[in-house]
Structure formats: C-alpha cells, structure tokens
Amino acid sequence: MSTSTTNRKVHQVDVLRSGGTPSALSPERTEEASTRTLQRGLRLLDAILDSGRDGQRVVDLCHATGLERATVHRLLATLVECGYVAVHGRFRYVTGPRLAERAHHVEHANFAARLQPVLARVSAACGDAAFAIVREGPTSHCIARHVGTHPVQILVIQIGTRQPLGVGAAGLALLAALPDEDVDAAIAANAPDFVRYGNMNPDRMKILVRSTRERGWSVIGNHATRGVLAVGMAVLSREGTPQAAISVASTMERMPRDRQQLIARAMRDALATLLPDGL
CATH class of the missing domain: 3.30.450.40 (GAF domain)
Structure with missing residues (x-):
C-alpha cells in the first residue's frame, strides 16, 4: 500500500473520530455565527430607522454600523427581500412596507x-x-x-x-x-x-x-x-x-x-x- 493511500486513510479515521468533515462547524460555532449575523442585521436596521424619510446610502450605513461594504450589501439584500427595507431612489435605503x-x-x-x-x-x-x-x-x-x-x-x-x-x-x-x-x-x-x-x-x-x-x-x-x-x-x-x-x-x-x-x-x-x- 502506498504511503499516500495510508495517509488518506489515517486522515479519514481522524475525521470520523472528530464527528464531521474538516470544514464542518460545530453546533456552537454555527449558533455563534448566526447570532453575529442577526446582531449585524439589527444594527443595520437601527441605522436605517434612525435615518428618517430620506434614508441612508451604503457608505453612510457602513460608517454608522462599522460594517464592511460587502456585509452591508449582503444584509440589505435580505432585508429588502423580506420587506423590512426598501430602496429609495437609486442609492438610498429606507424602512420597508412590513415595518x-x-x-x-x-x-x-x-x-x-x-x-x-x-x-x-x-x-x-x-x-x-x-x-x-x-x-x-x-x-x-x-x-x-x-x-x-x-x-x-x-x-x-x-x-x-x-x-x-x-x-x-x-x-x-x-x-x-x-x-x-x-x-x-x-x-x-x-x-x-x-x-x-x-x-x-x-x-x-x-x-x-x-x-x-x-x-x-x-x-x-x-x-x-x-x-x-x-x-x-x-x-x-x-x-x-x-x-x-x-x-x-x-x-x-x-x-x-x-x-x-x-x-x-x-x-x-x-x-x-x-x-x-x-x-
């Protein structure tokens, strides 16, 4: 049996002993990540609620929340899809119809x-x-x-x-x-x-x-x-x-x-x- 094959089998045994794949997160880590995402979404929503009728641009929301631009865009997409946020004009975001x-x-x-x-x-x-x-x-x-x-x-x-x-x-x-x-x-x-x-x-x-x-x-x-x-x-x-x-x-x-x-x-x-x- 080749050395590479032996190493692969050993690695598979280690994975099975750990209860998952090398890339899998534990339930605790998954829950922690979900909580962190929810907190960021609520922080973003608070910033939009505080902005009034004119809303906020993405750059303003990044500054108000301390979040990265990519994170803000991703969270906004979910909030808009669910109706909690709406697009105002071309570049601003306001509270949506559900709120x-x-x-x-x-x-x-x-x-x-x-x-x-x-x-x-x-x-x-x-x-x-x-x-x-x-x-x-x-x-x-x-x-x-x-x-x-x-x-x-x-x-x-x-x-x-x-x-x-x-x-x-x-x-x-x-x-x-x-x-x-x-x-x-x-x-x-x-x-x-x-x-x-x-x-x-x-x-x-x-x-x-x-x-x-x-x-x-x-x-x-x-x-x-x-x-x-x-x-x-x-x-x-x-x-x-x-x-x-x-x-x-x-x-x-x-x-x-x-x-x-x-x-x-x-x-x-x-x-x-x-x-x-x-x-």
Whole structure:
C-alpha cells in the first residue's frame, strides 16, 4: 500500500473520530455565527430607522454600523427581500412596507383606544351608532364604533371596513380637511369606484368637499348606504393635522337639519372635552 493511500486513510479515521468533515462547524460555532449575523442585521436596521424619510446610502450605513461594504450589501439584500427595507431612489435605503404596516397598526390601535370614549359620549347624546375612521391612502378604514341606545341602529360599517375616502360622512370630513393636492389625488384614485356608491362622481365629490369646508362638518346621504344619512367631523392633531374622523349614521327620517346640527355640536363638545390637545 502506498504511503499516500495510508495517509488518506489515517486522515479519514481522524475525521470520523472528530464527528464531521474538516470544514464542518460545530453546533456552537454555527449558533455563534448566526447570532453575529442577526446582531449585524439589527444594527443595520437601527441605522436605517434612525435615518428618517430620506434614508441612508451604503457608505453612510457602513460608517454608522462599522460594517464592511460587502456585509452591508449582503444584509440589505435580505432585508429588502423580506420587506423590512426598501430602496429609495437609486442609492438610498429606507424602512420597508412590513415595518410601515406594523407602525400603522400600532398607531391605529392607539387612535381607536383614545377615540372610543368620544364615540361613547356622542352616541349617548344622540342614541345612534358612532364610528371612527382613519385614512389609508385614498381609502378610509374603520377602527372603532359604538352602538347607541335607539331601538333601530344603522351599522353602516364595521371595524375593519375599507371604502373610498369621501363616500361616508367620516371619510368626507377627513377628505375635506386634507390639503387640496391630497383631495384631488384621492378623488382621482377613487373615481372608477364611485359609481358603486349611489352614482357618486368626482364633480359631486368636489362639491361635497367644498360644502364640508364651509360648514365645518360633513353631511352625506344615500351614497354608501341607501336610505341612510350621516354626519361627520375630522379629528385633528395638536398641530392641526387631520388624523382621523368620527361620524353618526341613522335613517333619513331621523336626520332632519336641526338634528344634524345637534349631532355636530355633540361631536365638537366631546372632542373638546375628551381630546383637548388633539389626537
């Protein structure tokens, strides 16, 4: 038997005694490497979170994290693929849709908790169901509601319902509180769907927005639900930015003009008392 063959057999025996191949890592070493990779990824994600809307370039991320360029590129590729990071422009990286979705979920839960007492107070004042919505792009999203004491409750939407911004009273109040460019963009985005809501159209929606701004609160009927009229009011932040909106809905017969005004006053009073510093 040649010397080389003998050496190869001896080497194979040594490998078997050690429990693996010469290049294999022990479970402890593998776990240590995985932990180190996770720590680097989280450090990189923290740097992107701290960068704000404009994001960071790779060179900035290397400087902020102390990681090598190749490592940053490799980690970014994984974070982008998983949706935690997104490419902004050609060379910058920002937080991705999965993080934005979670942030919105937390914010909406906070808004719902803070608006629930407002809805309860308004509903107690008028006996009808009250609702709260927030804006998600060109749509409204119902985040809370309170059922009133009147024998007939008009539960036009439920928590989780989404519809074009403006076809319901709360959505119309929130739409009217937005800057003109956002109003125009939302109306344009929703135009194809308006026909499903009582033959609403962009021109009609623009008229409703103007009326809401002049009045200070919204009124809309026979659009989202036939035979139903609702009153809505925007809820602002401390800085005056529209954050959400509330509404009360009932039958057309139960909503004459004087009662619409009464409900609007109840909304204004509840917001001033329970959310004096805004949402």
